[in-house]
Amino acid sequence: MLLAFVGGSTWRTYGPMSADRRRLAVLEGFAAMFGEQALHPVEYVEHDWTAESWTRGGPTAFHAPGTLTAFGSAIRRPFGRVHWAGTETSTYWSGYMDGAVRAGERVAAEVARHL
């Protein structure tokens, strides 16, 4: 299985292309790296993240300047029985899968202490 992101300024070139033209361009890119066989995939799937209504193509959320320094300590503070997980609460690789897993483990441990 091969996967590629077409993001940032590259999307401005590839986004307006027809789906067929973009498919060919992507497969040619794979072929340049992995050989001719990549031009004939068993299946090809693409997803336009810029069309997502909430993320609008952004892979991570970000805070406005000053938010974390002013309010960062509140983001992990439980509110009664509500505990906050999610990658944005992680102190390491916030916004990414690594942060999501760390946040999940932290909250699981927090909740387990109350059982």
Ligand SMILES: Cc1cc2nc3c(=O)[nH]c(=O)nc-3n(C[C@H](O)[C@H](O)[C@H](O)COP(=O)(O)OP(=O)(O)OC[C@H]3O[C@@H](n4cnc5c(N)ncnc54)[C@H](O)[C@@H]3O)c2cc1C
């Ligand atoms: C386009 C894109 C590309 C990315 N690429 C990468 C990458 O290459 N590497 C990487 O590490 N990370 C990448 N990420 C980021 C990564 O996907 C996220 O950091 C991670 O999925 C966050 O996990 P999470 O568990 O914190 O939140 P989510 O995965 O957002 O999970 C939250 C869940 O809560 C559910 N939910 C929301 N509201 C409610 C409610 N009221 N009741 C019940 N359920 C609710 C949602 O449906 C969702 O399933 C990418 C993200 C995007 C959008």
